[in-house]
Amino acid sequence: SQTIHQWPATLVQPVGSPLSLECTVEGTSNPNLYWYRQAAGRGLQLLFYSVGIGQISSEVPQNLSASRPQDRQFILSSKKLLLSDSGFYLCAWSATGSAYGYTFGSGTRLTVV
């Protein structure tokens, strides 16, 4: 069966520090991968999606970047965090073809201080 792993679960980082959040998927090949951010009390905002290794699409201009160095690995990064980067970050995957929908990771709570 397919599983998605996301870590760390919580992170407190000072302003100006770098960021690296990792997401891996097991049990499937060539998944579509996504990074979402959820601000407190708000809906999910799509940040990046990837349909293959090295293929990254950005949905909104921001201080973050994403990379997909391997088929089932998706990394969210920042060189210098801003206070506004605080939020709940979710990784998700979907199989090719939309019938399956998303499966989400457990999320990372990022607090920038």
Next chain:
Amino acid sequence: KNQVEQSPQSLIILEGKNCTLQCNYTVSPFSNLRWYKQDTGRGPVSLTIMTFSENTKSNGRYTATLDADTKQSSLHITASQLSDSASYICVVSGGTYKYIFGTGTRLKVLA
């Protein structure tokens, strides 16, 4: 413009009562609609998924309905429990690898 609107924004009910959450969408073309439950501080977990030809689907005490003509869906929760307290998110797929999310309904079940 592709949109998914959910109502109510928040809801408080007593344990054991039933409730119904609404989702209206303008996504076109339509591929499927999914209801997720998101506990505070956790990732969303899928409850049901329905394609164009399906009118209703159940998952335990959760029953989702879909009217593709009016572009409306509902999630009915029967005999609510304290553990049902969560946000419920409606997500619509337009047939691509991008999905349209509703902002969710926050449900609070009180003892």
